Amino acid sequence: MTNTSTHPSHPLLVSDRTGYPADYQPKMDDEANRVQDDILTKRGLKKRKVLLVGGAGYVGVPVAQYLLAKGYDVLNIDRNIYGHHMAVSGLLMIPGYTYKNVDFADFRNVEELLGDVTDVVVLGGLVGDPITKKYPDESHAINDVGVSNVLKGLDGQGMNKVLFISTCSNYGEIPEDQIADEDYALKPLSLYAKSKVMQEQVLLQNDFDYTASILRFSTAFGLSPRMRFDLTVNEFTRAMFLGENMEVYDADTWRPYCHTFDFGRAIARALEAPRDNIHKIPFNVGGDNNNFTKQMVVDQICKQLPDAKYSIVEGGFDRRNYRVNFSRIKDVLYFTPHYDVGQGIAQLIYALQQGLFSDHDQNPNFYNNRVVSYP
Numbered sequence: 001m002t003n004t005s006t007h008p009s010h011p012l013l014v015s016d017r018t019g020y021p022a023d024y025q026p027k028m029d030d031e032a033n034r035v036q037d038d039i040l041t042k043r044g045l046k047k048r049k050v051l052l053v054g055g056a057g058y059v060g061v062p063v064a065q066y067l068l069a070k071g072y073d074v075l076n077i078d079r080n081i082y083g084h085h086m087a088v089s090g091l092l093m094i095p096g097y098t099y100k101n102v103d104f105a106d107f108r109n110v111e112e113l114l115g116d117v118t119d120v121v122v123l124g125g126l127v128g129d130p131i132t133k134k135y136p137d138e139s140h141a142i143n144d145v146g147v148s149n150v151l152k153g154l155d156g157q158g159m160n161k162v163l164f165i166s167t168c169s170n171y172g173e174i175p176e177d178q179i180a181d182e183d184y185a186l187k188p189l190s191l192y193a194k195s196k197v198m199q200e201q202v203l204l205q206n207d208f209d210y211t212a213s214i215l216r217f218s219t220a221f222g223l224s225p226r227m228r229f230d231l232t233v234n235e236f237t238r239a240m241f242l243g244e245n246m247e248v249y250d251a252d253t254w255r256p257y258c259h260t261f262d263f264g265r266a267i268a269r270a271l272e273a274p275r276d277n278i279h280k281i282p283f284n285v286g287g288d289n290n291n292f293t294k295q296m297v298v299d300q301i302c303k304q305l306p307d308a309k310y311s312i313v314e315g316g317f318d319r320r321n322y323r324v325n326f327s328r329i330k331d332v333l334y335f336t337p338h339y340d341v342g343q344g345i346a347q348l349i350y351a352l353q354q355g356l357f358s359d360h361d362q363n364p365n366f367y368n369n370r371v372v373s374y375p
């Protein structure tokens, strides 16, 4: 079998078999043998190396940590558009990790690095509704043209799997009594989500020579070496911890949430899965127990910070409201999240109590997607 980690440290990281049924091992062995014969032996490579495209961000760094612990080599390319790439400094000394500060939107920068890369995870771009609205030209250049260049350019390069990281924001706004599975009609409301839907179509409508899959992530929460406090759970927890009166707009709107650590687990599951189980198949990534309204998020925070204050404010402008069904990733990849929202909040509170992130106001762009420096 390939990818057997020898990393001795964290049992949660290296031997996370949660949810896999006993009879799934032979299928994973078959998959590992296929990768060995079709990819590694053919190209004279010793082990799988995953290229993280845009992996120096909030999600990318914990994903790299997880994949390294699982025994993959990781090459991360990132343009450091928020001046935040100190976040990878802790990884640089780990054998098997490489970081290059390059722009992926110019595919030549990617192509020249593919020699020993076997698999690709496309994470990079302008992430979120506000930043794409603020920088529509950069958003087009990166999220539309750049990501398309990558997905198309990887065809014919001998890649094994290419995972495109999309978003549950693609569901936009759905009626209260419905829950979106992967076949539910997409209704992207923002420039950000429209670009994601477009790239999903690029993968679904073309027959590239690699195994292509789409992972629609829930809204992220939890710790990361590059924190983002412009995301609901993190933002609310920090503000309420600091004693601010948190103004909560659209309190009854639903959203699914997922911990940064669990994204690494989901990606590893897709990398381990038999090709036919994921090829051209979108997966919602998260868990049914982490569908929350904003009211439920503040309730969780108040449970842990009884003196916290908030007020419900009418007249919000974010129409997104979607509850999501996670049966497919559970049934096909045997993935359920390790952490729930309450546990993520507890970790954030602990970190805040230790004084972490106290430089937030001095370095707002490190902690939030606010000002883009590109190209």
Ligand SMILES: NC(=O)c1ccc[n+]([C@@H]2O[C@H](COP(=O)([O-])OP(=O)(O)OC[C@H]3O[C@@H](n4cnc5c(N)ncnc54)[C@H](O)[C@@H]3O)[C@@H](O)[C@H]2O)c1
Pocket: 053, 054, 055, 056, 057, 058, 059, 060, 077, 078, 079, 080, 081, 082, 102, 103, 104, 105, 122, 123, 124, 125, 126, 127, 128, 142, 146, 165, 166, 167, 168, 216, 217, 218, 219, 220, 221, 226, 228, 231, 369
């Ligand atoms: N954070 C969430 O709540 C969330 C939810 C759903 C989906 N996702 C998806 O997860 C992925 C990662 O999100 P994140 O929260 O880590 O965002 P992030 O903004 O922290 O990270 C994005 C990274 O992409 C890099 N990048 C942007 N343009 C680049 C370019 N031209 N060349 C090289 N690098 C470039 C940035 O420098 C940054 O490090 C994205 O694809 C996002 O759509 C995130």
